Amino acid sequence: MRRxxxxxxxxxxxxxxxxxxxLSGLALANRERVLDVGAGTxxxxxxxxxxxxxxxxxxxxxxxxQDLLGAVSPPRLLGDATRLPVGGDTVxxxxxxxxxxxxxxxxxxxxxxxxxxxxxxxxxxxxxSAVTVESTVGDETALxxxxxxxxxxxxxxxxxxxxxxxxxxxxxxRAMGRTVADQMQxxxxxxxxxxxxxxxVGRV
Numbered sequence: 001m002r003r004x005x006x007x008x009x010x011x012x013x014x015x016x017x018x019x020x021x022x023l024s025g026l027a028l029a030n031r032e033r034v035l036d037v038g039a040g041t042x043x044x045x046x047x048x049x050x051x052x053x054x055x056x057x058x059x060x061x062x063x064x065x066q067d068l069l070g071a072v073s074p075p076r077l078l079g080d081a082t083r084l085p086v087g088g089d090t091v092x093x094x095x096x097x098x099x100x101x102x103x104x105x106x107x108x109x110x111x112x113x114x115x116x117x118x119x120x121x122x123x124x125x126x127x128x129s130a131v132t133v134e135s136t137v138g139d140e141t142a143l144x145x146x147x148x149x150x151x152x153x154x155x156x157x158x159x160x161x162x163x164x165x166x167x168x169x170x171x172x173x174r175a176m177g178r179t180v181a182d183q184m185q186x187x188x189x190x191x192x193x194x195x196x197x198x199x200x201v202g203r204v
Contacts, residue, residue, distance in 0.1 A: 016197070017047045025201035026093060026122050028052050033091040034059040035116060037081050037109070038099030042072030044124070048095070060091070081109040089118045097124040098197075114204050122201045134192040136183055139176045147173070 017023075028034075028051040036045045039061035048059045061076040062084065063069040069076050079085035081099060094113035100106035100123055113121040133144045147169060150161055183189035 016043070020047070020051065022197075022199045023047075023051060025199065026051075026095065026120065028093075031057055031093050033057070033093075035062060035084070035086065035091045035094045035113075036060065037062045037084065037094060037096040037113060038102075039063045039072055039076070040065070040068045042069075042076075044095075044097040045072055060086075062086075082112060084112045084116055086116050088115050090116050092119040093117060093122065094120075095122040095124070098126055099123075101125055101128070117204050120201055120203055122199060124197055124199050127196045127198060130196050132194045134190075134194075135180075136188060136190045137176055137179045139172065140180065140191070143169070143172055143176055 028048065031052050032054065034048055034052065034057070036042075036048055036059060039045045040063055042061050045059055045061040052059060058075055061069065061072040062079050062081070063072075063076075064078070064080045066078055069078060077085050081096065081103065082105060094117040096109070096113065100109060103109055110121065110123070113123075128148065131144075131148060133141045135141055150169070180189055180191075
């Protein structure tokens with residue numbers, strides 16, 4: 001499982017839920033008990049808590065990283081997504097955001113979400129193949145796309161990228177990085193990355 005810092009999670013979730021229409025399938029207004037699995041620092045937990053309507057509704061954050069979980073107000077539970085620390089049929093919605101893409105066994109985690117929920121399971125996951133990058137450094141957009149294509153296609157991981165191709169990409173990335181550093185130093189660097197997310201909801 002990948003580890004993330006609190007700063008990274010906060011930065012990458014900024015303004016993500018400015019429009020919450022995509023959450024309509026979760027029927028949050030009708031929930032009594034919600035489990036946010038892989039909650040991290042609780043950005044999505046806070047969105048869920050704002051959207052539920054009942055004063056008695058609980059949105060419980062669960063994460064395996066105690067440091068990240070410390071940033072979330074209670075209720076919260078320390079626990080692994082593949083071995084959730086709650087009994088079966090405990091909540092009426094079990095949900096995760098950007099969790100499955102980072103797990104070695106996402107099917108096992110989905111099984112756990114289904115085990116603990118009496119009604120619905122939802123996954124909010126990124127489409128990393130459709131990320132767009134806008135930058136004041138001309139080469140960054142194309143290089144980021146190329147690196148992502150090679151990584152997502154697993155040609156780098158599988159060793160299908162030739163040493164020459166990898167070295168060329170590395171040299172181009174280093175040159176681009178120097179330009180980024182120069183622009184950061186003079187205060188002109190701007191970078192915007194857009195990652196599309198999909199909300200998938202299923203009934204147990």
